[in-house]
Amino acid sequence: MKYCPNCGNKIENTQVFCNKCGKKLVNSDHKSEKDKYQNSQLQHKISRNGQIERGNSKLWAIIVSVIVVILLVVALMFAGYYFYKNVFLGNSSINIFQSDSETTQNNKQATINVLSSEFSENFMNADNTGGYEGFNIGMSKQEIKSKFGEPDNRISMDIGNIEKYHNIGIYYGIDDTVSSVYILPEAISVSDFKQFHGEPTVETDEKLVYDDNSDNGFTIFVNKENGEVQSIENTYQVDEDSLNSMDLKKIN
Known part of the structure; x- marks a missing residue:
């Protein structure tokens, strides 16, 4: 049994108003049930948010793990390539950052077959007065060494000392820049x-001169030594009068 807080009249637990003074009564049991329901909903919401947060954490953990695995695979591939090129093949001097085109170009410079249609087309019948195969007139010693490394050998010719890179020879002028390029x-x-290349335009005991086209802008000089070809140069064209004045003896 309960009592009205206003007039002290006896009331039932389920009454909403006092039957004597009309005071509105607070049903504590109802309020308690309501509070329990609200608390239950709040706990459910908190629990649900916690599950969402845990789910997000797991998703990010998976993403990070995948990225780490990809990076490891790339690193292993890079290391394998480096090992193959520099250890397995024994090419410790190869620059692994060198492009394929540069590597191909440098490999081509290892051997130049002067008795080939490629050489005939690309050198004997083309203007290479500015250089050949990346060795260009005007390049400094540092540029040459940076691109092609140290020379294989040094030989002496009439013009002076020649630095030899496989089948290409470089002569430096007084300013230490490339003055002439020889095959x-x-x-x-x-x-x-x-x-293979036909009879020269002019021949002497020392050289062959190929220049049948007076308008192509270049002349081919082939130096001879002991019956063999010593060097071949593609240089600026010499006109007919100059050829005759060089005291070159034509072969009949």
Whole structure:
């Protein structure tokens, strides 16, 4: 049994108003049930938010793990490539950052076949007065060494000391820049050279001169030594009067 807080009249637990003074009564049991319901909803919401947060954390953990695995795979591939090129093949001097085109170009410079249609087309019948295969007139010593490394050898010719890069020779002028670029074939006889490329325009005991076209802008000089081709140069064109004045003896 309960009592009205206003007039002290006896009331039932379920009464909403006092039947004596009309005071509105607070039903504590109802309020308690309501509070329990609200608390239950609040706990459910908190629990649900916690599950969402835990789910997000797991998703981010998966994403991070995938990224780490990808980076590890890339690193292993890079290391494998480096090992293959520099250890397995024994090419410790290869720059792994060098592009394929540069590598191909440098490999081409290892051997130049002067008795080939490619050489005939690209050198004997083309203007290469500015250089050949990346060795260009005007390049400094540092530029040459940075691009091609140290020379294989040094030889002496009439013009002076020549730095040899495989089948290409470089002569530096007084300012240490490339003044002349030569092709230096190995064990090619003069007769074989003439048989492949034809008779020269002019020939002396020291050289062959190929210049049948007076308007193409270049002349080919082939230096001879002991019956073999010593060097080949593609240089600026010499006109007919100048050829005759050089005291070159034409072969009949």
